[in-house]
Amino acid sequence: MELYQLQTFVKVALTGNLTDAALQLNISQPAASAHIKALEQITGFPLFYRNSKGMTLTERGTKLLEEAQQILFSIEEFYKKAQELRKDSAETIRIGLNTDGNLLQMDKMIRHMSERLPAVEPHFVNTRSEDFLQDVAALKINAGFYYGKVADSHIHSVKLHSCPMVVVYPNSWDVPDRELTLKDFAEKSWIWTTQGCPFHQQAMDYFLERDMVPKTIMYVDNETLIGNLVQQEMGCSLLAEPIAMQFVKENKLKVWKGIDLSVDLSFGYPKDRKRDPVMNEIVTLLQEIWKP
Known part of the structure; x- marks a missing residue:
């Protein structure tokens, strides 16, 4: 006995018409008729009286209708439960983003994760590098990107890139025609x-090693805001080169690349997840994205 045979039986019983049942089931009338005949062969007795007005259930067919409906209902409930369990089984992982998504190549990361980790539901959270350890400890994030180094024996870090730093300054500044220096x-x-x-x-x-003390006007912890403030002629600053070049492309500021300074971009997570297959796959795809 097949599920589709029961579906056709119930539909014909409810409509009283083979043609209408076939239309509602999106099958041909001969196919619907074949389903009923096959089911009657299995049961060993007629399920319907056939006449010019349509089809009506026999006494035995009437007794089987409720059973068939209950089977179909149970199967529908089974599928619903399976969908709920599949949804509940999706693993959620919270990943901290310490800077601009374009710089972190988030488009590639999201695409790779959807292809290779379809059962994982990533949540991306804006964070700061200096808060990385605190955010992990507080379970705000399970892993994340950060600049610099994390001196903690409980964190496993993977260096992705070394970002050159550049000086950014307003387009309006009158700088010497000669070669610029710090x-x-x-x-x-x-x-x-x-x-x-x-x-x-x-x-x-870096400044102190060269006997220089920069004149500070304000402290800001957001790279985009720093770029906007430089554009508004509030001062100059240091930015990671990829971020700075986005502003340059938009003709918002100028850069000087003469400073020999860089900062590491890393991805870190608790060492107790080092054997976690999901975390390992995320690290693998990040290394593929950031390979030289």
Whole structure:
């Protein structure tokens, strides 16, 4: 006995017409008739009286109708439950994004995850590099991107890229025609990253090693906001080169690449998930995306 035979039996019983039942089931009338005949062979007795007005259930057919409806209902409930379980089985993973999605190549990451980890439901959360450890400990994120280094024995880190830093300054600034040096910017007003940011200490050490102390006008912890403030002539700043070049393409500011400074972009997660197949697959696809 096949499921489609029961479906046809119930539909014919409810409509009383083989043609109408076939239309509703989106099958041909001969196919519907064949389903009924096959079912009657299985049961060993007629299920319908056939006449010029249509088809009516026999007494035995009437007794089987409720059973058939109950079977179809149970199967429908089975499919619904399976769908719920499949939905519930999707693993949620929260990934922290510390900078612009274009720089992190999120379009590629999302595409690869949908292809290779279809049962994983990623949630992307805006975070800051300096808050990475805190966010992981608080379960705000399960893993994430961050700049600099994380000195914690419970975190496994994978370096993805070393981002060159550049000086960004307003288009309107009158800079010397000769080759620029860091001294040309040292006396300018600077928009500095917050003290917890990996940029901050690296950049400060870089200036101090050269006996320079930048004039700070404000602290900002958002790269896009820094770029916009530089465009508004509030000062100059340091940005990762990919971020800076986006502003350059839009003719919002200028860059000087003469500073020998870079910061590492890494992806990290708790070491107790190092054997987790989902986390391993995410790391593998990130390494493919960021390979030299």
